[in-house]
Amino acid sequence: MKNRLLNRTWISPITSVTFLVVGVTGILMAFHVKNGGIKALHEWIGYVFTLAAVIHLVVNWRSFLSHFRERSAILAVCGGIILSLVVLYAGTGGGGKQGRPNQLVQTFDLNGNGLIDADEVSAAADSLNRLDGNHDGAISTQELLSMGGQGEGGNARGPHGPRGNPVRRNSL
Structure with missing residues (x-):
């Protein structure tokens, strides 16, 4: 019998709530709202979110794999990876150089x-x-x-x- 924490009724809400907290605190930090413990909350709940997401993926592995039977899903994943790399490259100031000097x-x-x-x-x-x-x-x-x-x-x-x-x- 599986541990009750690994049950979908628990891990899905934990993943959702931690995602919401990390998302909201990340947006606040992007707008330079860093009052109180927002940065610490973002970092620590981010660790919990990562752990919850991995457990959620393991628990729902078969369902996860079923998404990749469609060509559109594979194209969406490839597009997301390409977009992430473009944003990462653009954020470095081009060519891996540092951004604006002091x-x-x-x-x-x-x-x-x-x-x-x-x-x-x-x-x-x-x-x-x-x-x-x-x-x-x-x-x-x-x-x-x-x-x-x-x-x-x-x-x-x-x-x-x-x-x-x-x-x-x-x-x-």
Whole structure:
């Protein structure tokens, strides 16, 4: 006799509820709503969802295989895999390269080649003077965030953006 947890009456609702929680928290995180424990909830319920989905697949294996008797189902799976690969490739910035460089690096990269060469290092003081909007000798987080037309995109908010520490001109 099978364990009652492996019964379809239990595993299907568990899979559905955990899918719903992971989906909703994932959408919230995509819109940068990360209040409280949303990220932790998403991660931990995601683990439970993965386990429940595997158990659900094992319990319903025959039904699962019956879906692939139709050519349209095989084409749908292939289409889903291709679409996933396209989105994965597009998300890397193309060719597996990193996405947009750090906004602060873009400020000093005057020729836009993604590297800071010797000429750009010697011009760094001028770049820092342009960032110091209130001319107090220090660059605050607000001045970094309001860089406007500096570099691509025009804002320094991102995974590699400033950490809130002022950049002093004389520290270079």
